[in-house]
Amino acid sequence: MGSLQFPKYLLVMILFSLCRSSIAQYEQERDALYALKHVFNDSFLNDNWNGLQCYENTSFWYGIQCINGRVTAILLEGGGLSGKVSADAFFVLSELITLSFRNNSMSGNIMDFSSNQKLKDIDLSRNMFDGQIPRSLLALNFLESLQLQDNRLTGSIPEFNQASLIAFNVSNNNLSGPIPGTHTLKSFSATSYSNNSPGMCDSSNPDTCYYTANDTAGESRKKSVATIFIVFDIIGLVTVILLLILYCKKSRKLKKLMKRNRLEEKDDEDLELEAGGSYYKESKDESNIQAGEQRVIAKEEKGNLIFMGDEAGFNLNDLLRASAEGLGKGLFGSSYKATLEGRPGVVVKRLRDLKPLSNEEFTQLLRIIADQKHPNLLPLLAYYYSKDEKLFVYRYAKNGNLFNRLHGGRGTRERIPFRWSSRLSVARGVARALEYLHLNPSSSLCPVPHGNLKLSNILLDENDTALVSDYGLTSLVALPIASQRMVSYKSPEYQNSKRVSRKSDVWSYGCLLLELLTGRLSVHSAPPGINGVDLSSWVHRAVREEWTAEIFDMEISVQRSAAPGMLKLLQVAIRCCDKIPEKRPEMTEIVREIDNIKYVASDDEDELSVDQSLTDESFSTNASSVVVAGNGRGW
Template sequence: MGSLLFPKHLLVMTLFSLYSSSIAQYELERSALYALKHKFNDPFLNDNWTGLQCYENMAFWYGIQCINGRVTAILLEGRGLSGTVSADAFVVLSELVTLSFKNNSLSGNIMDFSSNLKLKDIVLSKNMFDGPIPRSLLSLNFLESLQLQENHLTGTIPEFNQSSLTAFNVSNNNISGPIPGTHTLKSFSAASFSNNGPNMCDSSNSGTCYYSENDTAGDSRKKYVLTIFLVFDIIGLVTVILLLILYCKKSRQLKKLIERYRLEEKDDDLELEEGSNSYKESKYESNIHAEEKRLSNANEEKGNLIFMEDEAGFDLNDLLRASAEGLGKGLFGNTFKAKMEGRPTVVVKRLRDLKPLSNEEFTKLIQIIADQKHPNLLPLLAYYYSKDEKLFVYRYAKNGNIFNRLHGGRGTRDRIPFRWSSRLSVARGVAGALEYLHLNPNASHCPVPHGNLKLSNILLDENDKVLVSDYGLTSLIALPIAAQRIVSFKSPEYQNSKRVSRKSDVWSYGCLLLELLTGRLSAHSAPPGINGVDLCSWVHRAVREEWTAEIFDMEISVQRSAAPGMLKLLQIAIRCCDKVPEKRPEMTEIVREIDNIKAVESDDEEELSADQSLTDESYSTNASSVMVVGGGRSRLKQ
């Protein structure tokens, strides 16, 4: 009997050892990434590189990609990163396949890659790396692309001869000496070696050399400097001439205007009303009004801050002088928080990729958006229009957006659980706002009343009131851009027939509900650089295979009294995500059904342990009773 137990104990110990090793490796990789973040000290990475970096094949950190919980790619391009990356920064990242720091300001020697034998793509171009090209790169047998151009590298080129290497560039450095005559390096064109240091020559019979322009005679530098000064002199002279012409033109116009007014004073009698501040309108007064109107129109073409209702106690100059804090780069443009002294904080959205609209067309569409008024819609406070700049101004929602509330700080001690009552309140508020947009008479002017419904566009004010933002903006965005970025255009009907409708909003709302219920990142609304899950397909599979209990997020599944409401909301979400638009419910029906879902009396009620909640026998019985599998498609009974 003892001899039979020994292999079982050995198997358990082996499995435990493998699991412990996996956890230890995960922690090592996170420590390495934290060290990298500390070196960069970039505010954006400091905010986004927190909590778990990987879970299975999902990555939660910006620029990070994962497979089986291991980091396989680091993509941080064009972020203005600076600092010196230590030589052993990537020693523990043994599964790393792709590394790209393109277009930053990183300095120091290139890192040691002798422990990263799976690396295929290394892109370190347009930085300030110096020193020699490390010979550890010769040990990377799977290396396919090595991009080191536009740095300050010195020394000679190692004898690269990997048959897998198909992209190679070391141009615009200070590399010297002969180019090794390996078969791999001979396959690359002269552009891969151009503009380098002295004696940078092909070791083959051709003897082609690739001297840098920095190594030419000093006269070339002098000519270059003189050319720059000459160009600036010409630009300055042209600017002075243009300003002089403009001044003369304005001066002549002013003289003509004064002379015309004097002549009109002689020809027209201006009769002042006794005891009154007004006078009869004359030809003189009409001309003044015409000139004022012309100046007003010119000022309007330059751009004004237009308030949609009463002015909020500030103007464009106040806004331009305010201290600004970047809130993120959205699909429609960058967003900033503007703090004005003695005035309420506002959010400014800089719009981009718009249709070619005239001022009148733009104003008409903005007025349609501003006319949408509902307690759960974030109102447009003001807008700014000029040829080169379009801005939207909103009041600042102090408690942030639902995406950060749901996904932020997972796995940390500072995380405040997002309980069922709060999530149900979000679902109810968004449904009410969407119903209003669909039923409002002005909605006929917008083919898709919202179009980009997702958690990051759902905000909470200081009282945790739900506010839906970015509604109606699809009417302003160019169609090719909308098709690439906006959530409604990811719906099944657009993929099949290239059309969107209010039913596309319903589909987006269903995806939003699934994200609220599961706590998982949705592939349809995940930020750039973050991989999400196709929640519609995943939930249908869960229902079909009858493991519905595993769908719900642990933060709400531990609330026993919330189970019936969670199941009802799941039913609504699955109907909203039906691939056939006609089978999806209307928002009025959805609002009525959600209003019938009761919130728990208190989120502080006694919670169940992780393995007692959704695996409890009574709960599983209730879950099974509402599941039906048939017709090749899983659904929940209504």
């Protein structure tokens, strides 16, 4: 037996070692970048270089580019950076391809690049580097461009002879000749060597360059070849200018966005985080919130609210003058309740992190969202669009969100029990809303019609009717942000193959049902800093280990007549959470099954003890059959 287990043990150890190695590489690269930040001590980098430096092929740090979670480029140009970078600063950045510190005030010797075998482009020009050109550059077999001009370098030029090297400049230094006579170095014009020691090269006369005799090939340089290089130089110069213009525009936009985000954080500093994760307690000083909202919008270009129906009756100025209460800061923006005189309250949502859309594109997508009308969808009343500000206006749901209804006030006398009939009504309403979204032809524009279904996005009106909100945002949000924040992108199919579909919404709905049935906090809806439970795995283990009485929330397990309906809804939830998307049911089938679950006659049941029907052997058998059915579907 021991010999049979050895290969499996060895495989586990190998996978563990690879995972640990990957994490170690990530941490080492982060520490190397932190060391650079410490050397530069630049206020902008100190604020920006924090958190995750790489997420797959995306970096949130200014000037950093990543591929597969590894740093591949450092582009810090024209930022006035100063300091002496250590020789081993880039030893752990083995995937580095591009490095540019162009036009700064850095000093000291040039770094050792012996561990950066993938480097193609190095630009250290227009700094104050001194000392010799490091010979580690000779080992870079993929090096295509080396720009060292306008520094204080001394010594001789190493024997560069890489066939890949097509751009080279060491002009305006203190280098001394002669130039090594390699084929590569002799292919560059005199301007690449000008303004060094007397006699090395005269930029006005290429024939004056003084080479050593170790390579006789190419001694008779033809004028046609020189002309070709001049043409390439001109093309390269034009390309650099265009890239510089593009870089400046991007840089200004980034700085403006960061400034705006800092202002948003300042506006929200009076809000306290509540258990709902995406909602906050109301601020006692309402005037501060209202003033913060006015400060941001007042600076935007003039415009007005665009109403999506016949709801008009107030304008943007009325909204700004209304009393405001902070509701919270969610994943895609902050929300405020505005109370207008003589009108029902509305919710204003300030959106952030959207894709760059023109007014026409934004309006078209908003029309598609607004045209989706269903009794269980929270309707969009109006929107506001300007270059730097986007607002959504909804009607106010008086009874809050489902997260607070299910989890809020547990263990306190103030809590009103959330009974079975109410939970079944919510499950039915949400299913009908999702079915409508999935069957609506306009939803075909989105890979997942909702994409972010969770308890905090289910609101309850004055009649406790479930209203699904935040639908359609997948069309407005860029994929890297959606993959980090939206629930559907946490589904098994996205984790395994980076794909989502309508069945990802079905998976999210199954997770929501499990949370409704168990009363436990799901890992998919837990607020930041609070640990949730992988409910599908937990329910499976509970039945397998025969502690099934603990599956259902105590607030509904005391209701004797609810047991059959609870088991049926649990079976629906398990089928929705199947790891294989194709085996999950369609929303139409789910609605039909939930409609067949009967409400109990009354929620006033004996609460002195847990219903024995939920603890006896028959329940274990029934629940086990539910999970066995789920196992047949890959759950």
